[in-house]
Amino acid sequence: MEKKGVILILIFLMALALPLHAGLTLNATADREEPEGRKVILTAGEIEQAFRYDVYKKNTHDEDWVFILGLTHLDKPLIMDIENDTPVQFRIVAVDRNEQTIDEVITDPVVTKAMWFNTKRIVRFISMILVSGIILFYIRKARKMQSIYLRPIAGLNAFEEAVGRATEMGKSVLYVPGIMDLDQVETISGVIILGHVAKMTARYEASLNVPVSRSLVMEAAREIVNESYLSEGRPDLFNPDMVHYYTDDQFAFAAAVDGIMLREKPAAVFLQGKFYAESLILAETGNSIGAIQIAGTGSPSQIPFFVTACDYTLIGEEFFAASAYLGQDPKLLGSIKGQDIVKGAIMVTILLGVIFESLGFSFFKAIFNL
Amino acid sequence: MFLKRQVPLAIVFIVGVIMLLSWFIPHEPFANLEIHATQWFDIIASFAMILGALNLLKLQGRKVIRRQKGWIYSLAAVLGFFVTLTFGFFFKGGYYLEVKDVGVNTEAFYQTVSEVTHTELDVVRRSFADVGEGKVINRNYYTHAGVLKLQNTLSSLGTVVEVNELQWGQHLQERGTFYSWIFYSIFTPLTSTMFALLAFFVASASYRAFKIRNTEATILLAAGIIIMIGRVPLGAYLTSWLPSWLQWLHLPRLQEWIYQYPNAAGARAIMIGIGLGIVGTSLRVILGIEKSFMGEK
Numbered sequence: 033m034e035k036k037g038v039i040l041i042l043i044f045l046m047a048l049a050l051p052l053h054a055g056l057t058l059n060a061t062a063d064r065e066e067p068e069g070r071k072v073i074l075t076a077g078e079i080e081q082a083f084r085y086d087v088y089k090k091n092t093h094d095e096d097w098v099f100i101l102g103l104t105h106l107d108k109p110l111i112m113d114i115e116n117d118t119p120v121q122f123r124i125v126a127v128d129r130n131e132q133t134i135d136e137v138i139t140d141p142v143v144t145k146a147m148w149f150n151t152k153r154i155v156r157f158i159s160m161i162l163v164s165g166i167i168l169f170y171i172r173k174a175r176k177m178q179s180i181y182l183r184p185i186a187g188l189n190a191f192e193e194a195v196g197r198a199t200e201m202g203k204s205v206l207y208v209p210g211i212m213d214l215d216q217v218e219t220i221s222g223v224i225i226l227g228h229v230a231k232m233t234a235r236y237e238a239s240l241n242v243p244v245s246r247s248l249v250m251e252a253a254r255e256i257v258n259e260s261y262l263s264e265g266r267p268d269l270f271n272p273d274m275v276h277y278y279t280d281d282q283f284a285f286a287a288a289v290d291g292i293m294l295r296e297k298p299a300a301v302f303l304q305g306k307f308y309a310e311s312l313i314l315a316e317t318g319n320s321i322g323a324i325q326i327a328g329t330g331s332p333s334q335i336p337f338f339v340t341a342c343d344y345t346l347i348g349e350e351f352f353a354a355s356a357y358l359g360q361d362p363k364l365l366g367s368i369k370g371q372d373i374v375k376g377a378i379m380v381t382i383l384l385g386v387i388f389e390s391l392g393f394s395f396f397k398a399i400f401n402l
Numbered sequence: 403m404f405l406k407r408q409v410p411l412a413i414v415f416i417v418g419v420i421m422l423l424s425w426f427i428p429h430e431p432f433a434n435l436e437i438h439a440t441q442w443f444d445i446i447a448s449f450a451m452i453l454g455a456l457n458l459l460k461l462q463g464r465k466v467i468r469r470q471k472g473w474i475y476s477l478a479a480v481l482g483f484f485v486t487l488t489f490g491f492f493f494k495g496g497y498y499l500e501v502k503d504v505g506v507n508t509e510a511f512y513q514t515v516s517e518v519t520h521t522e523l524d525v526v527r528r529s530f531a532d533v534g535e536g537k538v539i540n541r542n543y544y545t546h547a548g549v550l551k552l553q554n555t556l557s558s559l560g561t562v563v564e565v566n567e568l569q570w571g572q573h574l575q576e577r578g579t580f581y582s583w584i585f586y587s588i589f590t591p592l593t594s595t596m597f598a599l600l601a602f603f604v605a606s607a608s609y610r611a612f613k614i615r616n617t618e619a620t621i622l623l624a625a626g627i628i629i630m631i632g633r634v635p636l637g638a639y640l641t642s643w644l645p646s647w648l649q650w651l652h653l654p655r656l657q658e659w660i661y662q663y664p665n666a667a668g669a670r671a672i673m674i675g676i677g678l679g680i681v682g683t684s685l686r687v688i689l690g691i692e693k694s695f696m697g698e699k
Contacts, residue, residue, distance in 0.1 A: 068428040116430075146429040157426050163678075167685055215443050217680045220687060220695050227694045247454035248447055256694060276461050277454035283596035295472045309600060316603040330676045332669060340607040348672045352679025355692065363691050371682045378674060 060122045060139040067152055069144040074110040074122055081134050082126035092119040092141045119143050155400055167370035174366025187326055187344035188357045194324045195232040198299035204239040206298040208289055210305020211282055213246040218330040221352055222305030223252050228358040230260035234269055242275040245285040250277045286310035290317045303327040307334045315341035411690045418688035489580035496568030496579040497549035499539045505560030515539055542578020625660055632657025
């Protein structure tokens with residue numbers, strides 16, 4: 033009985049003493065939740081005597097440790113950045129108030145890897161497939177359909193009227209395809225619409241003036257205007273200098289275009305593309321010379337300025353639909369139809385979201401947070 | 403024809419699909435494709451700028467030679483182009499002094515440096531006390547004669563200084579060079595002037611927008627007034643007397659509601675339309691359905 037008691041006391045004392053002799057611990061694991069890799073989670077156990085913990089790292093093939101940071105506590109996991117596919121070791125050194133090393137621990141090499149698919153973007157990927165699928169379906173279907181109805185868009189109907197007016201007045205048509213380069217969809221859309229306007233000016237024998245602020249846009253716009261004049265059977269009216277470059281700078285370009293407006297007083301001004309703060313400067317100057325102005329942009333912040341200062345404004349999707357509307361190509365019209373179906377689906381989704389959230393069910397919203 | 407039509411379409415399709423998928427693939431070589439593609443585009447655009455510059459010179463030069471209407475503005479553009487080019491590539495300026503030995507007459511030296519650099523005396527004193535010799539006097543001169551004048555003044559005080567010149571490339575960033583003078587004294591004020599015109603244009607545009615013509619314009623006017631007054635202290639003051647059950651009419655609260663709900667709803671509807679338009683246009687371009695941007699029917 034006595035022996036048993038002594039053993040129990042000894043076990044109890046050993047259990048008490050264990051924490052005092054527990055050494056510094058460190059565990060490094062690659063963050064598998066991070067699609068891009070590069071993240072390592074360090075979890076460490078503190079020791080009582082430590083005043084500070086210095087954290088180091090090194091690639092396994094390197095000799096020297098690189099100091100990363102010093103900490104007074106290790107109560108939270110540390111997130112460390114490393115390079116993918118490179119084995120890295122971490123080391124924590126515990127020091128006391130006299131800067132004497134008490135303990136140190138080194139982890140096994142840890143390697144992070146990037147995923148081959150970003151699972152955090154799964155909903156967006158599915159949405160992209162669905163949206164693209166629907167649009168493609170309607171593009172294919174459009175070939176068999178006799179006609180596709182597009183609601184009348186006042187701004188697009190006014191294109192011909194504006195060019196006609198310029199012809200009657202014997203004045204030029206000014207077309208500005210935005211101030212950005214061809215890496216912007218709005219610029220591409222603006223250049224595409226230019227092709228349709230150029231066909232009209234070729235038909236009406238009106239003078240066309242296209243100042244641009246990017247050299248690449250100049251080349252693309254020239255090509256498309258040339259093609260339009262050819263397709264209308266008026267290559268004799270085409271002059272490469274119709275499309276001309278001024279400057280890449282935003283306000284210098286605005287000044288140059290304002291100068292053209294004030295000197296030449298064009299009867300029709302088309303502002304179609306990506307615009308920033310210069311939008312109102314251009315539109316108000318156009319307004320002051322009494323030109324008929326048709327603007328179109330995908331920049332939401334510029335739409336109010338254009339609505340205020342221009343006669344017609346193609347708002348958002350109308351601007352992107354302009355090419356299909358003006359060209360009446362069944363395939364392009366089919367894509368517009370597809371877009372409208374997707375828009376209907378989005379409206380239904382929003383409505384469902386509102387209903388579920390109002391009823392206190394959050395699962396629907398949670399799907400879109402994936 | 404094959405090289406002009408099919409090859410560009412194939413390039414657009416392949417690059418478009420790869421760029422689209424790369425957004426979902428964080429693994430190399432797709433991970434940084436967007437950054438690389440942007441850099442390639444910038445390089446191509448930089449070379450293309452030569453075409454733009456030549457076009458500018460051709461058209462504006464022709465206007466000047468033929469004395470066409472507004473030729474004087476074209477002359478300003480052509481002169482501006484060549485002057486900037488000259489100072490960018492051939493004359494940089496940017497002469498400065500490096501102090502080798504402050505000498506014994508330190509207070510007079512600090513005083514002179516303080517005057518020429520427009521810096522407080524204490525700052526100059528601290529600055530040269532910390533580093534001592536080998537420190538640069540923070541003032542660049544356009545001409546060699548200008549910097550020599552300062553060198554002579556400092557030499558007469560017993561200071562040993564050496565004349566140095568900014569490196570090519572540095573002259574685009576630092577003050578006291580011809581290029582920076584053009585940039586800061588001509589270009590920046592002109593740009594600011596154009597930007598400042600916006601204030602007047604906003605006023606004239608607002609006047610037209612807020613004119614009561616129909617129901618929509620009246621609603622716009624009312625919303626505009628509530629937003630404007632509700633965002634300044636006057637709005638809060640004007641409606642501070644409202645009883646608690648009419649607190650929803652408190653102007654700051656009302657303007658916030660207009661901004662957060664009807665305005666946000668309208669803006670998001672437009673954003674969704676724009677997003678779909680971009681997706682549709684991108685698909686048409688990638689799949690070669692829309693080819694007119696390449697000059698094709």
